[in-house]
Amino acid sequence: PYYPYWKIQEPYRKNRFWFKKEVKNYDSNGKLSVIRCPMYVPSRPSGLKRIILDTTFTISAFLAIIPLLFQRKHDWVISVAPSFQFGLLGVLYKKLKGAKHWHHIQDLQIEAAQDLGIINSHKLxxxxxxxxxxxxKNTDTISSISNGMIDRIKRKAKMPLLLFPNWTDTSNFYPMENKSKLKKQFGFTNSDWVVLYSGAIGEKQGLEAILQAAKTLKHRNAIQFVICGTGPYKENLKILAKEMELANLHFMPLQPKDQFNAFLNMADLHLVIQKEKASDLVMPSKLTTILAVGGHALVTANKTSSLYQLLKTFK
Incomplete structure (x- = not known):
């Protein structure tokens, strides 16, 4: 595991250059085997470096699959994108073992890279x-997480798709009382009105809008903006915020798992922001977590996007 810190995390770091197999046994006498595959992880990711990351993982996962080809056949093989080329591993197993292949798509990775200018080479x-x-062409079932993404995939795949959205575990994320105590826990006062963005910090999020809002509301001392998370675009935003002299904007690291529910409950307003070009290429999963903690969300969404339709339907 490397996300969201862009480095291999403990306790896997010492084995990062080779395969590691983990087996979990269940009371039902069943077991789950997980094979950790070595791959290139860039400390400062870019479009090209992400392609290299995905390619190295695909190659090492291919090597891990080879022994499975000589073991008993499984009825189904499931591949999850991103990265989109992981589907090739599912195709390989389907072709050689006769299993059915289910390809699940979380992000429209190629379109996002193209529309956001990350990849400009027509040949590539x-x-x-x-x-x-x-x-x-070699998949029996394709699923994705929003109706808008399904519509776009269907035009390419020319086959029916399943809607398989992301959800939130409400045993981990739930409303908490005493917001003033929670604010003090994270360095704010009871009088601060906290506007929080928590999530990936990349180009497709369009987080410059938060900086512009903070600039506009500089004179409102009680309103404090927080950008929490990690990502390749974070340093760019920090530099821009420094140039704009935004004392009301705070950058915070990703919070520990045991503190994350309290951290989300601390905010008075949550931001869900997307660039227009990326509106139907991804579906922000953070929205269900915000709603699970009872938070208020301010969402930017194109009227034609799945996110807008979802909010309009269930407002």
Missing amino acids: LSILYGIEKTIF
Whole structure:
């Protein structure tokens, strides 16, 4: 595991250059085997470095799959994108073992890279779309997390898709009382009105809008903005915030798992922000977590996007 810190985390770091197998046994006498695969993890990710990361993982996972080809056949093989090329591993197992292949898509990775200008090479994009087409042709079931994403995939895959959205575990995320105590716990006062963005910090989020809002509300001392998380774009935002002299904007690291529910409960307003070009390429899973803690959310969404339709339907 490396996300969201962009480095291999403990206790896996010492084995990061080789495969590691973990087996979990259950009371039902069943067991789950997990094979950890070595891969390249860039400390400062870019479009090219992410392609290298995904490619190295695909190669090492391919090596891990080889022994499975000589063991008993499984009825189904499931591949999860991103990265989209992981679907090739599912295709391989399907072809050689005769299993059915389920490909689940969390992000439309190629379109996002193209629309946001991360990949501009027409030749490279053509190769990537060609690989994706091969995966679709050799898949029995395709699923995704929003109706908008399903519509876009369906136009390429030319087959029915399943809606399989993300959810939130309400045993881990739930409303808490005494907001003033929670604010003090994270360095704010009871009189502060905290506006929080917590999540990935990348180009597709369009987080410059938070800086502009903080600039506009500089004179309102009680309103404090917080950007929490990690990502390749965080340093850019820090530099921009320093240039804009935003004393009312705070950057905080990703919170520990045992503190995260309290941290989310501390906020008075949660931000769910997307760039217009990325509106139907991803579905922000943070929204269900915000609602689980009883938070108020301010959402930016294109009227044609799945996110907008979801909010309109269940407002």
